[in-house]
Amino acid sequence: MGFAQSLYFTGAEVGLSLSGLVLLLVTAWTSHKAARAITVLAVAALFGAAIFTGVALWETSPVADAFGGLYRVDAFGSFAKVLIYLATIACLIVTPRFFAERGAYRGEYPVLMLFSAVGAGMMVSATDLMTLYIGLEMSSLSSYIFASFLKGDWRSNEAGLKYFILGALASGIILYGMSLVYGFAGTTNYAGIRVAFEASFPTGALFGMVFVLAGLAFKIAAVPFHMWTPDVYEGAPTPVTAFFASAPKVAAVGMLMRIAFGPFGGEAEAWRQIVIFASLASIVVGALGAIGQQNLKRLLAYSSINNIGFLLIGLAAATPAGAAGVAIYLAIYVPMTLGSFVALLMLRDREGRPLETFADISGLATTRPALAWCLMLLMFSLAGIPPLFGFWAKFVVFQAAVEADLVALAAIGIAASVIGAFYYIKFIKTMFFDDSARAPEERSPAGHWAVLALCVLAISPLAYLATPWLGAVADRAAASLFLFS
């Protein structure tokens, strides 16, 4: 395999890194006023990367290793990367206004977003523990900075610090697990680990695997490693929270899938019980924890924990159908969560202060009907009520679980989803049934509306027409995960 070909396979990452470096230089020599222009350029770079990667989704995508097995190009990687790039673009579109009004917008923000996207792309494409770790840290380090990007706001600083300390702890756990895995397998290459573990799987290796999975559970905010989520989501500036809930989460889930079906693919029976526990615990804790919340960002944080639980049901199935279910779930989850956060961003009173609690949004249906209807559709979709498309996400993972004979898991999970429905409909009740309390800002920028409209379109019943295509793409993505030798 030639070096040139390897570079071609990693074209998206290379292109994004180069644009990031160039834009970094531009930022260094221009004033803050150029930040918006840099954002536009960063969006353009991400868009280019998404198209470069996305072409693979339409044809039979090749499976090829680059750089001697450090990195793999396949349908799954392309699928996850397109989602990551699109989510990052959406976040970049809605971010500048929020920071600019607080006088805190800098050109570093879009540049860091680019690096974060590169790291996230590496996480889902890595086929070697070293590449994986570098991607993970690249994405995480950018995230720590984002969380504390509002330097003057103590909540933002606190969120950044919490995220950094707990994130570093999780990275340490992953690294420790990796060293154990390396010690017992004698290689950091996924294929090599799979071969070595299929020959023998000693207890030490099991420990290593459990540590790696625990660290990853932290990154995806699955119970019992979810404690940081509500605090960080609440404290971080809202556009940053929107980002945390979308792109890095896709990357972390993608990485988890690749590891679970790749190097640990032969040990599915060993990790399945961990995943089942994490899944049910996330569904229940995510649902119960959200009930008492008054802050909408905290509520959505618990909602994301809840959703991760449903995602993990697909992983627990440990079948290609389950993996495809997870891929479809991700594709639906990203617009749902992005749409909800963008709508939150658009909720401000006339002085521009954000409306963040239930009391603030009561009676929104009379003051901002269009926004309230969009939020209503998003909430019903998150609750998984048909005919909204969020139902389809749950449908495919539960179908995979039932086909894998995990009927009890599916039944308990779906019964617990009713608890979650309670706070989603509480959201709707506050907007539609209560009298209006505060007068929100009357107009929102077109960019926000565009992102929100696209997200709502993606979760509307019309999206069912896309199910054949989405299903086929997800099947190809899942199949490529299982090609592992």
Added chain:
Amino acid sequence: MGFPILSVMLAVPLAAAIVCLFLKAPAARMLALAATLADLALGIVLWANYDIGGAQWQFTERADLFAGFQYALGIDGIALMLIVLSVFLMPICILASWEAIDKRVGEYMAAFLLMETLMIGVFCAQDLFLFYIMFEAGLIPMYLIIGVWGGANRIYASYKFFLYTLLGSVLMLIAMLWMVNVAGATSIPALMQYDFAPEAQTWLWLAFFASFAVKMPMWPAHTWLPDAHVQAPTAGSVILAGVLLKMGGYGFIRFSLPMFPEASAQFMWLIFGLSMAAVVITSLIALVQHDMKKLIAYSSVAHMAIVTAGLFAFNVQGLEGAMVMMLSHGLVSGALFLCVGVIYDRLHTREIDRYGGLSINMPMYALFFMVFTMASIGLPGTSGFVAEFISLVGVYEASSLATLVLTTGIILGAAYMLYLYWRVAFGVQKNADAAAMRDLTGREWLMLAPIAAAVLWMGVYPESFLAPIRKDIAALNARLARAAPAGDAKLAAGEPRSYPANAIAHEAAAAGEAE
């Protein structure tokens, strides 16, 4: 049949719903009425073109639009009757909301029209998951209708309605996924012919039962119904009682019985037990209500119990009676809620004691109210009599004890309905404001007269409604025959006597000696 009439029936209210969102109040009302009338016209065309005794599934349509399930529509006689009931009640609901709803009219009409699409969709879906989507989606507009336009305690009622019914249905989804995985088909007609293993049927039946028993509602899962009814606006109650409750009965007749016959037979005791308890308990509760809507809501639970008992009687009479009961109850309880709505609009209270002697100042109203009261009791000549009689005949073949208990429901039903009618329409005019209420307006005539005509038509000539369903009921009964439990009321033929029964004793004795 090239014209996709079912798709058009789904599309007309859906399109009108979307347009209504953007219209001002008067235009939204007119559009909603026009759309529901158009759907009624289509429904009549559907009925007229339905080939009685023809193919089991007619007007079928099918398109491979989605992954994992199909857009497949089609109706048999049972679905036809329920669709006709839905489209018949919808324009009446719009008329009932004409003046009563004055805030956010466009959204209200949109919710109702969406509801109509989903109801028709439930009855004509031929794909398991399409059915589920339509079935569940109905929660959204109903939640909004109760929550936004309901009474004082609407929020509690809307939560209760939503969470109860959602919890009931999600387990059904898992059962459906399992069935599709085993049978390898999502088509309802195919699954109706598939024989699941009897052990699996038990679990599947229970999962479906959880959903339909809540929807029906069966005692003791009925408690959401009185709350939802009381808090919903009049038209919401009409649609809830008239059509939404029928989805539970439709579910039993379409899924539980034909797909799991063995399990249905196994759980017959459960259904009968709950039905008997429901009839007696809810009738007694209805007897002591002070709130008119609550009283009618509890009477709905009692009537639905007769439906469930009839469905699980495993014979043609029981099934036919249950179907007629569903149609009759849809009309009668809908009309009773409209009657309550008429006086509620004038006095803004549902308290029975605030009224009295209405037959003096509102004679026409009292007449209509009496027709529907009698139909609810089951007076011969009204639809209620046909319904109760046929279903109880069916139940008697299966269990005479159950029939005995269920029949007390009719007596208690007469008690609480006549007591209600007496307190509202007869007696002295206690309150000046109630005595000053004017009689029915032209709009209210338009609402009540068609239902009264339908109730009498069904009571005098039920054949019109029985003919389309006869063949489907017979097919269902044939499928159930292999599992039908032996009834305790079947007469056993003994040895005939050798002498006439009226023979005088000594002559008989002499005849015996002579031999």
